[in-house]
Amino acid sequence: MIEDHQTFLAGAARALLVLHALVALGGVGATTHLALVGVRLWRGAHHLARLARTYSQVIGATYAGAFLLGLSVYPHYRYAVRGLYLDRYEPWASNLFDMKENIAALGLPLAVALFVVGRRVEPARDRPLLGYLAFLAVAVWVVIVVTAVMGLVVTEVRGV
Amino acid sequence: MSDPRPDIAPPEAQGVARAAGLAFFGTGYLLSYFVSTSVPTPLLWYYPLERRFGFGVRATGLAMDFYGRFLLAFAVGGVALLVSRAVLARADAARCARALRLGMVWSGVLLAFTAGLYVYLLWARTPFAIPLPAGYTPR
Amino acid sequence: MNALPLFALLVLTAAGDPGFDQIVGKVGEQSHDASCAQMQAWVQAHPQDPNAGRGLVWMAELRLADHQLQLARPLLERAAHDYAGTEWGWHGVKGLADLDAASHHYDAAIAAYRQLEALPSPYWRYVGKMAVISAGEEQLRFRIYLVLTAALVGGVVFRASRARSALWPPPEELTYALPVVLVMLVAAMAQPPEEARAVVTVALGGALLLWAHGAQLRAHPPSTLSRLLLGVIGLGEAAALLYCAVVANDLWMKFAETVSNGAER
Numbered sequence A: 001m002i003e004d005h006q007t008f009l010a011g012a013a014r015a016l017l018v019l020h021a022l023v024a025l026g027g028v029g030a031t032t033h034l035a036l037v038g039v040r041l042w043r044g045a046h047h048l049a050r051l052a053r054t055y056s057q058v059i060g061a062t063y064a065g066a067f068l069l070g071l072s073v074y075p076h077y078r079y080a081v082r083g084l085y086l087d088r089y090e091p092w093a094s095n096l097f098d099m100k101e102n103i104a105a106l107g108l109p110l111a112v113a114l115f116v117v118g119r120r121v122e123p124a125r126d127r128p129l130l131g132y133l134a135f136l137a138v139a140v141w142v143v144i145v146v147t148a149v150m151g152l153v154v155t156e157v158r159g160v
Numbered sequence B: 001m002s003d004p005r006p007d008i009a010p011p012e013a014q015g016v017a018r019a020a021g022l023a024f025f026g027t028g029y030l031l032s033y034f035v036s037t038s039v040p041t042p043l044l045w046y047y048p049l050e051r052r053f054g055f056g057v058r059a060t061g062l063a064m065d066f067y068g069r070f071l072l073a074f075a076v077g078g079v080a081l082l083v084s085r086a087v088l089a090r091a092d093a094a095r096c097a098r099a100l101r102l103g104m105v106w107s108g109v110l111l112a113f114t115a116g117l118y119v120y121l122l123w124a125r126t127p128f129a130i131p132l133p134a135g136y137t138p139r
Numbered sequence C: 001m002n003a004l005p006l007f008a009l010l011v012l013t014a015a016g017d018p019g020f021d022q023i024v025g026k027v028g029e030q031s032h033d034a035s036c037a038q039m040q041a042w043v044q045a046h047p048q049d050p051n052a053g054r055g056l057v058w059m060a061e062l063r064l065a066d067h068q069l070q071l072a073r074p075l076l077e078r079a080a081h082d083y084a085g086t087e088w089g090w091h092g093v094k095g096l097a098d099l100d101a102a103s104h105h106y107d108a109a110i111a112a113y114r115q116l117e118a119l120p121s122p123y124w125r126y127v128g129k130m131a132v133i134s135a136g137e138e139q140l141r142f143r144i145y146l147v148l149t150a151a152l153v154g155g156v157v158f159r160a161s162r163a164r165s166a167l168w169p170p171p172e173e174l175t176y177a178l179p180v181v182l183v184m185l186v187a188a189m190a191q192p193p194e195e196a197r198a199v200v201t202v203a204l205g206g207a208l209l210l211w212a213h214g215a216q217l218r219a220h221p222p223s224t225l226s227r228l229l230l231g232v233i234g235l236g237e238a239a240a241l242l243y244c245a246v247v248a249n250d251l252w253m254k255f256a257e258t259v260s261n262g263a264e265r
Helices: A010-042 A046-089 A091-118 A127-157 B011-038 B066-088 B093-122 C004-013 C018-025 C032-045 C052-065 C069-082 C087-102 C106-117 C122-162 C172-188 C193-219 C224-248 C252-261
Strands: B043-047 B052-056
Touching: A010 A046, A010 A091, A010 A127, A046 A091, A046 A127, A046 B066, A091 A127, A091 B011, A091 B066, A091 B093, A127 B011, A127 B093, B011 B066, B011 B093, B011 C172, B043 B066, B066 B093, B093 C172, C018 C032, C018 C052, C032 C052, C052 C069, C052 C087, C069 C087, C087 C106, C087 C122, C106 C122, C122 C193, C122 C224, C172 C193, C193 C224, C224 C252
Parallel strands: none
Antiparallel strands: B043 B052
């Protein structure tokens, strides 16, 4: 048997992973809503501004939360999941996970911008920002959906 | 009533300037991420089994550069944000809007380009498996 | 050209002439210039020795390893001429044909390879046959490269001449692509020389194409259908640029391998 608790937070890995998945799935829902709302807002549906503000804040919290949870479970994953199993028996899943983690990191600055710009957006005052908000909403939605699917596929092979 | 001070952008431009700063934060972050991936770059590495950090272009043994690359990108993005805010501090609304459009396109293009780089690098990678501890049996 | 198999052949099968063996054995201990000078003197003194032709080819391989093609050619010519009909004479013929192919004189190269293909030796028949096929493919790629390069340059000049007033300031398309051009130039610094040249070609060539396209669109705004057509042409030009960069820097085999097997990391 391999030793447990060799890596940081190894004992809490399963709980952290489940939490990471739940928060990320919440993000998928919020970004899907905001992608639709953001585009409609940009095209003139200004009555949706309150929804846009709400979803922007939810996305900011869920993206950052999922990211931090992912960072905390990563040492355990790197050894016990990727190191001992995926690299040897399922290298395609190891590669897929690395793509996922890096794409998620690439989306982070856009999620931060989405949170800051979207949480106080007022169409009457911020008309020049609506196009940017729509872009951020769609881009972050693509990133979250792609990484969520990748994460689910890898977890199905080996989670913790 | 608009602020008459010459060193402050007009109110209608301030929100756009702030957004442009965030767009350039993204640009700097993504630029750094791409460059640190494609060019050997000294980074902070974490050794999960030894529970310690190290610094260098390459690591020996089981190590992760993810934290280091992320921190570097965040720092470079922060610098880009500060520089853009300084540059746009006195800009008018039209200039801020153009800067926002530029930052938005740059961050979008770099996001796609850098994501493409990772897909290309990792698509057919053969990972180097670490030695298994004695008695390990895959579940 | 890979000189290592020939070096191994020379080391392992050299006839028992102490002068020749000593010179070959010391190649790692002194400069190639010194080794070649010693071998040159030995060949001059022993022109009838069975290793004399081998010595000429050996020197040529050293020069090729140092990318001194102009010094390798006379040695190969001497081997092919002075030792015609012998094993090392044929190595000289092959070496000259390889140099011709490398400098894009494919007809001469293919003629020489056909000569080898017609020999009775199974080894030379095989080498000649494969070399004919390879040189033929290379020749076709080179011709396509010439046509595409002319088309690309012609396209840029045509667009620039039709849109002179719109060339400055640079169009937004170019401004938007600047970070990509920048990261490609930076990434090129970490690549081997031929790959770096290809990356720089694509980055700067792409920027030039964007500039010309953008200026043309600004000077003569097209209809929706024309815009679509111009977009398709633009994609074609991008593919052509990539092709030219790969072929011009002798990266075709590496490119094909990467496409089928993925990147090395």
